[in-house]
Amino acid sequence: MTKFLAMVQFFYIVVSVFGGIAAFGSSGFIVAISGALSPIIAWFGGAGMRGALFAKESNQKITGIVAGAVFLMVSLFWINYTGYWIGLFDITISGPIWSGFGFAIGFVLTTKKHADNKFG
Helix, strand or coil: CHHHHHHHHHHHHHHHHHHHHHHHCCCHHHHHHHHHHHHHHHHHHHHHHHHHHHCCCCCHHHHHHHHHHHHHHHHHHHHHHHEEEEEECCEEHHHHHHHHHHHHHHHHCCCCCCCCCCCC
């Protein structure tokens, strides 16, 4: 099951990167870079926050929660500032919502085994 959850997260990252690369043709360079990196930063914040909840020491938990929130805020500010949006099939999703999905995917789908770097 952990491999499946890891593959869902990997799929989100791949779609985000290719979406950012595809935006390079119709948008500026900075918009394309924010479209590729901001969702990954948000996902990283969510996965890190969930991993911190599995920590044994309370200072690690607090640091992880604060770092996850900071990563999410930076991601949302950057992608909102550039005005990025992603189109999947006939659905158009704004950049902040797409980054919010990334944070949620990272937070919900990260398991204790992922946090311990055990994928087998």
